[in-house]
Amino acid sequence: MVGRTVNSRELILGRLRAAIGPTTTTPAEVPRDYRPAGGDVDLDVLVHRLTDYRATVHRCSDAEVAKVVDEVLGGQRVVVPPRVPGHWLPATVAAVTDENLTAEQIAAFDGVVTAAAVAIAETGTVVLDAAPDQGRRVITLLPDVHICVLRTDQVVAGAPDAIARLDPNRPLTWISGPSATSDIELNRVEGVHGPRRLHVVIVPRP
Amino acid sequence: MTSTFLGMPTTAPRGVGHLRGDQSFPAAARRALADSQLRRNLGHATATIRAKSAAVIAEAPDWQQLRDAGAAIKADVMARLPELLEQLEAAVTAAGGTVHWAADAVEANRIVTELVAATGSDRVIKVKSMATQEIGLNEALEAAGITPVETDLAELIVQLGDDRPSHILVPAIHRNRAEIREIFLREMPGVDPALTDDPVALAAAARRYLRQTFLHTPVAVSGANFAVAETGTLVVVESEGNGRMCLTLPETLITVMGVEKVVPTWRDLEVFLQLLPRASTGERMNPYTSMWTGVSPGDGPQQVHLVLLDNGRSAVLADEVGRQALHCIRCSACLNVCPVYERTGGHAYGSVYPGPIGAVLSPQLTGVEENASLPYASSLCGACYDACPVKINIPELLVHLRAAHVTAQRRPTTESIAMAAAAYTMDHPALYAAAQRAARLTRLAGRRGRGLPPPLSGWTIGRDLPQPPPQTFREWWAER
Ligand code: SF4
Numbered sequence: 001m002v003g004r005t006v007n008s009r010e011l012i013l014g015r016l017r018a019a020i021g022p023t024t025t026t027p028a029e030v031p032r033d034y035r036p037a038g039g040d041v042d043l044d045v046l047v048h049r050l051t052d053y054r055a056t057v058h059r060c061s062d063a064e065v066a067k068v069v070d071e072v073l074g075g076q077r078v079v080v081p082p083r084v085p086g087h088w089l090p091a092t093v094a095a096v097t098d099e100n101l102t103a104e105q106i107a108a109f110d111g112v113v114t115a116a117a118v119a120i121a122e123t124g125t126v127v128l129d130a131a132p133d134q135g136r137r138v139i140t141l142l143p144d145v146h147i148c149v150l151r152t153d154q155v156v157a158g159a160p161d162a163i164a165r166l167d168p169n170r171p172l173t174w175i176s177g178p179s180a181t182s183d184i185e186l187n188r189v190e191g192v193h194g195p196r197r198l199h200v201v202i203v204p205r206p
Numbered sequence: 207m208t209s210t211f212l213g214m215p216t217t218a219p220r221g222v223g224h225l226r227g228d229q230s231f232p233a234a235a236r237r238a239l240a241d242s243q244l245r246r247n248l249g250h251a252t253a254t255i256r257a258k259s260a261a262v263i264a265e266a267p268d269w270q271q272l273r274d275a276g277a278a279i280k281a282d283v284m285a286r287l288p289e290l291l292e293q294l295e296a297a298v299t300a301a302g303g304t305v306h307w308a309a310d311a312v313e314a315n316r317i318v319t320e321l322v323a324a325t326g327s328d329r330v331i332k333v334k335s336m337a338t339q340e341i342g343l344n345e346a347l348e349a350a351g352i353t354p355v356e357t358d359l360a361e362l363i364v365q366l367g368d369d370r371p372s373h374i375l376v377p378a379i380h381r382n383r384a385e386i387r388e389i390f391l392r393e394m395p396g397v398d399p400a401l402t403d404d405p406v407a408l409a410a411a412a413r414r415y416l417r418q419t420f421l422h423t424p425v426a427v428s429g430a431n432f433a434v435a436e437t438g439t440l441v442v443v444e445s446e447g448n449g450r451m452c453l454t455l456p457e458t459l460i461t462v463m464g465v466e467k468v469v470p471t472w473r474d475l476e477v478f479l480q481l482l483p484r485a486s487t488g489e490r491m492n493p494y495t496s497m498w499t500g501v502s503p504g505d506g507p508q509q510v511h512l513v514l515l516d517n518g519r520s521a522v523l524a525d526e527v528g529r530q531a532l533h534c535i536r537c538s539a540c541l542n543v544c545p546v547y548e549r550t551g552g553h554a555y556g557s558v559y560p561g562p563i564g565a566v567l568s569p570q571l572t573g574v575e576e577n578a579s580l581p582y583a584s585s586l587c588g589a590c591y592d593a594c595p596v597k598i599n600i601p602e603l604l605v606h607l608r609a610a611h612v613t614a615q616r617r618p619t620t621e622s623i624a625m626a627a628a629a630y631t632m633d634h635p636a637l638y639a640a641a642q643r644a645a646r647l648t649r650l651a652g653r654r655g656r657g658l659p660p661p662l663s664g665w666t667i668g669r670d671l672p673q674p675p676p677q678t679f680r681e682w683w684a685e686r
Pocket of ligand 1: 596
C-alpha cells in the first residue's frame with residue numbers, strides 16, 4: 001500500500017512537471033484591487049442580510065439574552081457548549097452541557113445556544129470556530145433551533161476581514177441563514193438537514 | 207497505470223467513470239430537444255437562477271476586480287501545481303491527515319474502497335462531489351458490496367430515480383416537483399403515502415429519511431471546493447447541512463479532490479468565497495461553508511484522508527491554452543446562461559461535466575477524439591465567458607479544441623465537415639458576428655425554440671441532409 005502510494009505520487013508529480021515544463025517557482029503577482037479588509041461595519045446591513053436569509057434577529061443587552069432564550073426555547077431541552085455564559089440561560093430551559101455526548105443524545109435536544117467567533121455584515125454570515133463558548137461542530141448541527149449570541153465587536157464588514165480574523169487551524173463553520181435547499185425547481189426552502197430555525201442575538205460589546 | 211511512462215501527461219482511462227457519453231452530442235441533443243417537459247423545467251430553472259445571480263452580483267461594486275483576482279490566482283496555481291500539491295500534502299499530514307495520490311479513476315476507486323472496507327462499514331454517506339461522479343465511485347463501491355448513500359437532496363432524487371445528474375449545481379434540475387414526488391413515493395423507504403408536491407414537504411421527507419443514516423454511518427466521502435496549500439485546510443461549500451453531517455458525524459472522512467482545486471494561501475479564500483456563491487446559487491453567501499485542517503481532537507472525524515486525483519488533468523495542464531479549463535470552480539454560471547444548454551439539458555453532453563465548461567473540459571480529460579462532438583456543442587455566443595467568475599475564455603477554448611480535433615483527423619468525417627462549416631463561420635467575421643448576435647437575441651428574448659440556436663441549428667438540421675460531395679470538402683481542405 002505504501003509502496004503503491006509513493007509510486008503514484010511520483011508518477012503524478014512527474015506528469016504535472018512535464019505538463020508545465022521548466023517553470024518559475026516564484027508566486028505570481030495577483031491583482032487584489034477588490035475592496036480590502038477594514039471597511040466600515042454597518043450593523044443595519046447585518047440585520048437586513050440575516051433577515052433576508054430567514055434568520056430571526058434580536059438586539060438586546062447581554063443581561064437580556066436569557067429573556068430571548070426563554071421566548072424561543074422556554075420549556076424545552078437545550079444543549080450548550082462548556083463555556084457558554086451561565087446568565088444567558090433562563091431557569092425555564094433544561095440546559096445540558098456537551099461533555100462528549102453522543103450524536104444521538106445531541107439529536108434529541110430541541111435547541112442549542114452558543115456564542116460566535118466572527119460575523120460578516122455584508123453577507124449576513126456568522127462564523128463558529130469551535131472555541132469553548134461555541135463547542136464542537138456537532139452540537140450546532142443536530143438540534144432544530146440554534147440561538148447564536150453575537151457581540152458587536154465581532155462583526156466585520158466583508159469576507160476579507162473575516163478571513164484575516166479567523167484561525168485556519170480551527171474547524172470553522174460559516175452559517176448564512178438556516179439550512180436551505182434550492183434543489184426543487186430552484187425554490188429556496190428553509191430547513192433540510194441542519195437547524196431549521198436560526199436566531200441571532202446581537203449584544204453590545206462588553 | 208503502472209504501464210504508463212513516468213512523467214507523461216495522460217488522459218483519463220476508458221471503461222471507468224463518467225466522462226464519455228454513449229452517443230455524440232448532436233444525437234443525444236436531438237432526443238433532449240424532443241422532450242418538452244425537460245425544456246420547460248430547464249428554461250424555468252435557468253431563468254430563475256440567472257435573475258438571482260445578477261441581483262447579488264450587482265450588489266458587489268468590485269465584482270470585476272474579484273474576477274481578475276480569481277483568474278490570476280488560478281493561473282498561478284497551474285504554473286506551480288506540483289510544488290503547491292507537495293506543500294498541501296505536508297500541511298495536511300502535519301495536521302494529522304493522510305494524503306493519497308490517485309493517477310486515475312481506477313486507482314482512486316480502489317483507494318477509497320479499501321479505506322471504507324477498513325472501517326468495517328458496508329455503507330458510506332456521500333456529499334455531492336463532481337470528482338467522485340467523474341470516477342464512477344458509486345459503481346466501484348457497489349461492486350465491493352458497499353452501499354453509497356447520496357445525501358444532497360438533488361443527488362438523492364437522481365439516485366432514487368435511477369437517473370443521471372444533468373447540472374453541476376442542481377443535478378435534478380430536469381425534474382419538477384410532481385416528478386420528484388412520484389420518485390419519493392415510489393423509491394423512498396418509509397415515506398408518508400400522503401406526501402404532497404410542496405417543496406417544503408419534499409425537503410422534510412428527505413430530512414426524515416436521511417437522519418438515521420447520518421447518525422449511524424461511520425464513514426463519509428466528500429469532495430472539496432478548495433484546498434489551501436499553505437495551511438492544509440479543506441473547504442466544502444453547501445446549502446442543506448448534509449455536507450456538515452458528512453464532515454462532522456462519521457469517525458472516518460475521505461475527501462476526493464482533483465489536483466487543480468488547490469489554492470496557494472489562506473487569504474485566497476477571501477476571493478473565492480465571494481465569487482462562488484454569487485455566481486453559483488445567486489446568494490451573497492451559501493448557507494453553510496465548512497473548513498477543516500486535518501484532525502481536530504475530539505471534534506469531528508478522527509481519521510481524515512485526502513485523495514488527490516489526476517485522471518487526465520495532467521493532460522489538460524499540458525495544453526497551454528486548454529489548461530484554463532482547470533481554473534473552473536464549478537459554479538455552473540456558464541450552464542445557466544448557455545442557450546445550447548438551456549435547450550438540450552445536461553444529459554446530452556454525455557459527461558458528468560455538462561454545458562460550456564463540459565464542452566471544453568471533458569474532451570481534454572479524455573482526449574479530444576473521444577469527445578469529438580463536444581467542442582461543437584456551442585454557438586460561440588460568448589455568454590459563458592461573461593458569466594464565468596474566474597474569466598475562463600470558453601469560446602477561445604472551443605475554437606482551440608476544434609482546431610485540435612481537425613488536426614487529429616486523417617480523413618473527412620461528418621464531424622470534420624461540420625467543423626468545416628463552423629470554422630468557415632468563424633473565419634468570416636461578418637457571419638460570425640451575425641450568428642453571435644442572433645444567439646444573444648434568442649437568449650435575451652427567452653424564446654423556447656425547439657431547435658438549437660444558430661449556427662448549430664444549421665448543423666443539427668444538416669445531419670439529416672445528404673453529406674456534401676467529398677470533392678467539395680477536399681477542395682476546401684486544400685485551400686486551407
Ligand atoms: S467555467 Fe466558469 S462559469 Fe463555468 S462552471 Fe466553471 S467557473 Fe463556473
